[in-house]
Amino acid sequence: MGLDITVVIADWSWLxxxxxxxxLLRLRxxxxxxxxxxxxxxxPVVEGDWEWxxxxxxxxxxxxxxxxxxxSYKPHFWATHHWERVRDHTGPLLRAGLxxxxxxxxxxxxxxESGETDADFFSGEPEVAYGLLVACSPDSVRRLATVWxxxxxxxxxxxxxxxxxxxxxxxxxxxxDAFALLLEEWGRILTEAAGRGWGVVGLSE
Numbered sequence: 001m002g003l004d005i006t007v008v009i010a011d012w013s014w015l016x017x018x019x020x021x022x023x024l025l026r027l028r029x030x031x032x033x034x035x036x037x038x039x040x041x042x043x044p045v046v047e048g049d050w051e052w053x054x055x056x057x058x059x060x061x062x063x064x065x066x067x068x069x070x071x072s073y074k075p076h077f078w079a080t081h082h083w084e085r086v087r088d089h090t091g092p093l094l095r096a097g098l099x100x101x102x103x104x105x106x107x108x109x110x111x112x113e114s115g116e117t118d119a120d121f122f123s124g125e126p127e128v129a130y131g132l133l134v135a136c137s138p139d140s141v142r143r144l145a146t147v148w149x150x151x152x153x154x155x156x157x158x159x160x161x162x163x164x165x166x167x168x169x170x171x172x173x174x175x176x177d178a179f180a181l182l183l184e185e186w187g188r189i190l191t192e193a194a195g196r197g198w199g200v201v202g203l204s205e
Contacts, residue, residue, distance in 0.1 A: 003072070003073035003074075003133070003204050004071045004072055004073060004204055004205065005071065005072070005073040005076065005133055005134075005202050005203070005204055006063060006071065006202070006203050006204075006205060007063070007064045007066070007134065007189060007200065007201070007202045007203075008027065008031075008061050008062065008063050008064075008200070008201045008202075008203065009061065009062055009064070009189060009192060009193040009196070009198045009199070009200055009201075010027060010060065010061040010198055010199055010200075010201055011059075011060045011061065011196070011198050012121070012137060012138050012197075012198060012199045014026075014060045014061075015027060015121075015199075016121075020120075020121060020122060020123040020124075020128075021122075021123045021125070021128050023121065023122050023123075024122050024128065024129065024132065024201075024203075027061060027201065028203075030053065030057040030060065030061065031053070031061070031063075033053070033055065033057070048065065048066070048067040048185070049064075049065055050062045050063065050064055050065075050192070051063045051064075051065060061198075062192075064185070064188075064189050064192075066182070066185055067181060067185065068178065068181070069182075073133070073204065075178065075182055076106045076182065077106075078174065079102075079106070079174075079179050079182050079183070080102055080106055080107040080108075081174075082162070082166040082174035082179060083098065083102060083107070083179075084110060085165050085166050085167075085168075085174075086158070086161055086162050086165045086166050087099070087110075089161050089164075089165050090158060090161060093154075094151060094154050094155075094157070094158065097147055097150055097151035097154075098151060100144070100147050101144060101147050101148060101151060101183070101186075104136060104140060104143075104144045104147075105134055105136070105144070105186055105202075106133075106134065106186075106202075117134075117135050117136075118135045118136055118137040118140055118199070119132055119135040121135060121137060121199075122135060131203050131204045131205060132201070132202070132203060133202040133203065133204055134200060134201060134202025135199070135200075135201055135202075136190075136193075136199055136200040136201075137199050138193070138194075138197050138198060138199050140199075141190055141193045141194050141198070141199055141200055142194045144190050145187070145190040145191050145193075145194040148183075148186075148187040148190055148191070149187075152184070152187060155180055155183065155184075156180070158176070158180075159176045159180075162174060162176040162179065163176055166179075
């Protein structure tokens with residue numbers, strides 16, 4: 001799992017001004033734009049916070065910097081791996097909520113089926129959507145943000161179950177605090193995007 005991930009919230013209407021095949025390119029071009037983009041940005045990166053571009057696209061998208069992940073996709077992968085070990089021992093309401101939340105973002109499900117995605121907005125063709133890890137339309141964002149608000153107050157009750165059942169065969173268990181923090185950060189991303197009526201994009205560059 002050598003993938004990285006950069007999570008962006010973006011104005012879907014701005015991306016929708018160009019044909020579907022050009023939308024990821026539009027986002028990438030704005031991101032990499034000299035002086036006004038975010039690539040090699042002069043401002044220090046602050047983990048757990050947003051980076052906003054300068055210039056004309058400054059109100060169109062922002063990048064979220066996760067805490068404790070160093071930009072790697074691996075913590076997201078391990079979160080879903082541990083969830084698969086824990087979910088059968090979780091109460092039905094919380095299990096259903098977390099299933100929906102994770103399937104909408106970073107999980108392929110127990111049988112490896114594709115999670116819910118709005119990748120078709122970016123054409124859905126592999127050569128066009130290369131590096132697209134997460135795609136949530138504004139409607140999906142609102143739905144997932146609502147799910148998050150439902151499961152957030154009950155997440156702490158999963159600690160003991162997680163500690164007992166997340167262990168892999170060599171005895172190493174998952175870190176519940178890291179798991180919960182990662183979900184809380186995804187919740188923060190969804191809440192911010194939902195408040196703006198924007199979508200969420202996860203890219204591997």
